[in-house]
Amino acid sequence: MLEHSLHNDQLPEPTLAELAARLAPVGLNAWGIADGAPWQDILPGCRSVLVLGSGGPTLWQALNDAVRADQGLLDGHLHPLDDFVARAIAEADPSPPPYRRWLRCAGDEAQQIDFRSLAQAAGLGHPSRLGLLLHPEYGPWLGLRAACFSQEDVRPTGPLRGLGPCLNCPAPCMCACPGNAVPAASWGRFSILKCSAFRKISTPCRIGCDARRACPEGAQHAYDALELHYHQDKRSGRVAWRRSLRT
Ligand code: B12
Ligand code: SF4
Numbered sequence: 001m002l003e004h005s006l007h008n009d010q011l012p013e014p015t016l017a018e019l020a021a022r023l024a025p026v027g028l029n030a031w032g033i034a035d036g037a038p039w040q041d042i043l044p045g046c047r048s049v050l051v052l053g054s055g056g057p058t059l060w061q062a063l064n065d066a067v068r069a070d071q072g073l074l075d076g077h078l079h080p081l082d083d084f085v086a087r088a089i090a091e092a093d094p095s096p097p098p099y100r101r102w103l104r105c106a107g108d109e110a111q112q113i114d115f116r117s118l119a120q121a122a123g124l125g126h127p128s129r130l131g132l133l134l135h136p137e138y139g140p141w142l143g144l145r146a147a148c149f150s151q152e153d154v155r156p157t158g159p160l161r162g163l164g165p166c167l168n169c170p171a172p173c174m175c176a177c178p179g180n181a182v183p184a185a186s187w188g189r190f191s192i193l194k195c196s197a198f199r200k201i202s203t204p205c206r207i208g209c210d211a212r213r214a215c216p217e218g219a220q221h222a223y224d225a226l227e228l229h230y231h232q233d234k235r236s237g238r239v240a241w242r243r244s245l246r247t
């Protein structure tokens, strides 16, 4: 029994699964539980970690709907999607008890952690030649958004079994990458150096990614050009996004 399972005027605290259910409608629609034991430096006594991702464009559409309803959200936010996630979490869990701690996958978060490895441990996907975690349903169209570290004891949902879809795939991602960043072997490592260098000289790679688009996994959940641009290039992507929404 947790010391603080009653908090906030004695209302029972939501469980991790209930928090995930509250956040799914805004587009934090991919979640899993990782073992909390390795995360004692983040939360002493941590037993479980709820890892939340956004699969496909649902979170992006929710952000756009919110901006259409309140144009004020267009200004004053350096990273509007990250801030939108922060607001959604604050609404779902307004006063987290001392046995829970949230960290978002965002540059302005106090502590930075390796979200891909954490999400893999939670069963959110397999590593891939693209260097991205491939979700069983959303493929490479999975953003990692937040994690809730908790002293609650919840059974982990990962890691997934098997080696993932890259093993027996003819790798259209590799053929589609003009920067030679995708390795020829399924166990090879994606070259962030080659990709970053190529993006400096190629507009299509600065605002999109043909290798990611070529992956057949979860292809029906692919981002549209504007969302891809927003994520690929912070500066010009945010300008293009704001322009698309100003009335
Ligand atoms: C810094 C960063 C970048 C830098 C890369 C710098 C670098 N040298 O690696 C830049 C800006 C270039 C970049 C680019 C992109 N990024 Co980035 N990036 C990050 C960030 C903030 C930290 C990554 C990091 O440095 N980790 C720590 C170091 C120590 O890791 P590392 O040495 O690279 O690798 C270690 C482990 O991570 C592991 N490992 C390495 N690769 C992989 C891959 C998988 C699948 C797993 C499980 C483990 C693993 O092995 C290493 C030894 O332990 C993460 C968010 C986060 N907090 O995790 C997002 C993140 C990894 N990026 C993401 C994305 C989507 C991208 C882009 C596609 C562009 C974009 N934002 O849309 C591109 C392309 C990346 C690619 N194909 O690999 C996503 C990945 C989602 C997913 N499904 O996997 C993340 C998780 C952000 C998010 N909000 O979802 N990124
Ligand atoms: S196209 Fe095939 S090899 Fe490339 S990331 Fe997708 S599943 Fe893996």
Ligand code: SF4
Pocket: 176, 177, 178, 179, 180, 181, 182, 194, 195, 196, 198, 199, 204, 205, 206, 208, 209, 210, 211, 212
């Ligand atoms: S952005 Fe361009 S260079 Fe980088 S992985 Fe995608 S296709 Fe390759």
